[in-house]
Amino acid sequence: MVLRRSIILLICLALATSAPLPAEAETPWPQVAFSADGVPISFEVHGDGEPALVFVHGWSCDARYWSAQTPLFSLKHRVIILDLAGHGHSGMGRSKYTMGSFGEDVRAVVEATDTKKAILVGHSMGGYVIAEAARLMPDRVIGLIGVDTLENIEYSMTSEDREAMIAPFREDFQTGTRVFVGQMISPRADESLREWIISDMSAAPPWVALSSMEEMVSLHVTGELPGIFSEVRVPVVTVNADKWPIDFDANRRHMLSYEAIVIPDSDGKQASSLGGPSGKEGHV
Numbered sequence: 001m002v003l004r005r006s007i008i009l010l011i012c013l014a015l016a017t018s019a020p021l022p023a024e025a026e027t028p029w030p031q032v033a034f035s036a037d038g039v040p041i042s043f044e045v046h047g048d049g050e051p052a053l054v055f056v057h058g059w060s061c062d063a064r065y066w067s068a069q070t071p072l073f074s075l076k077h078r079v080i081i082l083d084l085a086g087h088g089h090s091g092m093g094r095s096k097y098t099m100g101s102f103g104e105d106v107r108a109v110v111e112a113t114d115t116k117k118a119i120l121v122g123h124s125m126g127g128y129v130i131a132e133a134a135r136l137m138p139d140r141v142i143g144l145i146g147v148d149t150l151e152n153i154e155y156s157m158t159s160e161d162r163e164a165m166i167a168p169f170r171e172d173f174q175t176g177t178r179v180f181v182g183q184m185i186s187p188r189a190d191e192s193l194r195e196w197i198i199s200d201m202s203a204a205p206p207w208v209a210l211s212s213m214e215e216m217v218s219l220h221v222t223g224e225l226p227g228i229f230s231e232v233r234v235p236v237v238t239v240n241a242d243k244w245p246i247d248f249d250a251n252r253r254h255m256l257s258y259e260a261i262v263i264p265d266s267d268g269k270q271a272s273s274l275g276g277p278s279g280k281e282g283h284v
Contacts, residue, residue: 030042030043030044030083030089031043031044031045031112033108033109033111033112033113034108035085035101035104035105035108036101036104036107036108037093037094037101037104039085039090039091039092039093039094039105040090040091041082041083041084041085041090041091041105041108041109042063042082042083042088042089042090043063043080043081043082043083043109043112043113044063044080044081044082045078045079045080045113046070046071046074046078046079046080046081047073047074047075047076047077047078047079048077048078049076049077049078050077050078050116050117051077051117051118051119051142051143052077052078052079052080052110052113052115052117052118052119053073053077053078053079053080053118053119053121054080054081054082054106054109054110054115054118054119054120054121054130055069055070055079055080055081055082055121055122055123056082056084056102056106056120056121056122056123056126056129056130056133057083057084057087057123057126058122058123058124058125058126058148058149059124059125059201059209059212059213059216060087060177060201060202060204060208060209061087061123061200061201062083062084062087062088062089063081063082063083063088064088065123066081078115080109080110080113080115080118082105082106082109084097084102084105084106084129085097085101085102085105086205086208086212087204087208090105092205092208094211096211096215097208097211097212097215098212098215099125099128099129099131099132099215099216099219100132102129102132102133102212103129103130103131103132103133103135103136104133104136105129106120106129106130106132106133106136107133107136107137110133110137110140115140116140117140117142118137118140118141118142119141119142119143119144119145120133120134120141120143120144120145121144121145121146121147122144122145122146122147122149123146123147123148123149124147124148124149125149125212125213125216126146126147126149127144127146127147127149127150127238128149128150128216128219128225128228130144130146131144131228131229131232132228134232134234135228135231135232138233141234142234143234143235143236143237144232144234144235144236144237145236145237145238145239146236146237146238146239146240147238147239147240148239148240148241149238149240150236150238150251151238151240151244151245151246151247152246152247152250152251153225153226153229153250153251153254153255154225154226154247154250154251154253154254155220155247155250156220156221156223157217157220157221158221159221161221162214162217162218162220162221165213165217166210166213166214166217168180169206169209169210169213170210173202173206173209173210174202174203175202177198177201177202177204177209178198178199178202181197181198181201181202182194182198185197185198186266226253226254227254229251229254229255230254232255232256233256234256235255235256235257235258235259236251236255236256236257236258236259237258237259237260237261238258238259238260238261239260239261239263240260240261240262240263241262241263241266242262242263242264242265242266243266246260246262248260
């Protein structure tokens with residue numbers, strides 16, 4: 001209970017703070033750890049203080065997407081940001097980019113930095129990755145924070161739903177990604193930032209993006225996701241927009257404990273135009 005409240009307080013402080021950030025953030029050269037299959041994983045360490053916060057990006061993103069959070073949290077915590085295999089500065093060479101192999105990437109970095117106690121923070125697809133990483137490191141991970149993710153871990157998809165969702169990316173990856181990502185970003189967002197995100201994500205290696213999306217969505221087809229979280233014996237907190245309802249009961253049936261911070265009146269997701277026939281699980 002104390003840990004859960006501490007995690008929620010940590011998130012609330014980040015959302016509510018108006019304190020100025022340091023004028024010059026620390027920018028160390030990326031370091032390298034080696035995942036279980038030998039793929040080099042790029043990471044950076046900022047600041048100091050326990051527990052460490054390990055930030056894991058989402059689909060077709062990389063560590064740069066945490067650049068706004070890193071200066072704030074590194075004032076009081078050791079902050080570790082990393083590029084999953086196939087992303088950013090990390091290596092490739094896998095035949096499949098599974099959530100489990102991404103979890104091994106996170107473990108490699110946590111062990112390489114000799115981090116004893118960590119809270120893992122995952123954005124979108126990163127929410128699935130940190131669950132896999134927590135299963136691998138029960139002695140090191142003390143909590144999980146999901147950002148725009150895990151609204152309903154029992155949500156079920158058919159193989160036809162999966163194929164309908166992935167088909168536009170197979171046909172024309174760049175165009176499919178530009179449309180998909182553009183629908184997720186608020187029309188009120190800064191136009192230059194919006195275009196940067198769309199262009200950056202649509203420039204991802206298509207084979208990495210297609211594999212990781214298929215592997216993530218398949219967890220809803222096979223029904224494996226609840227079982228993964230049943231093995232994670234730490235509190236889970238998510239920070240989500242209110243566009244897609246959270247099924248608290250479904251999540252709590254499988255998580256040790258689950259709480260959510262819901263941002264009201266957010267238009268960051270356009271749920272009706274994303275995902276499969278139901279319009280759900282469209283964020284990555």
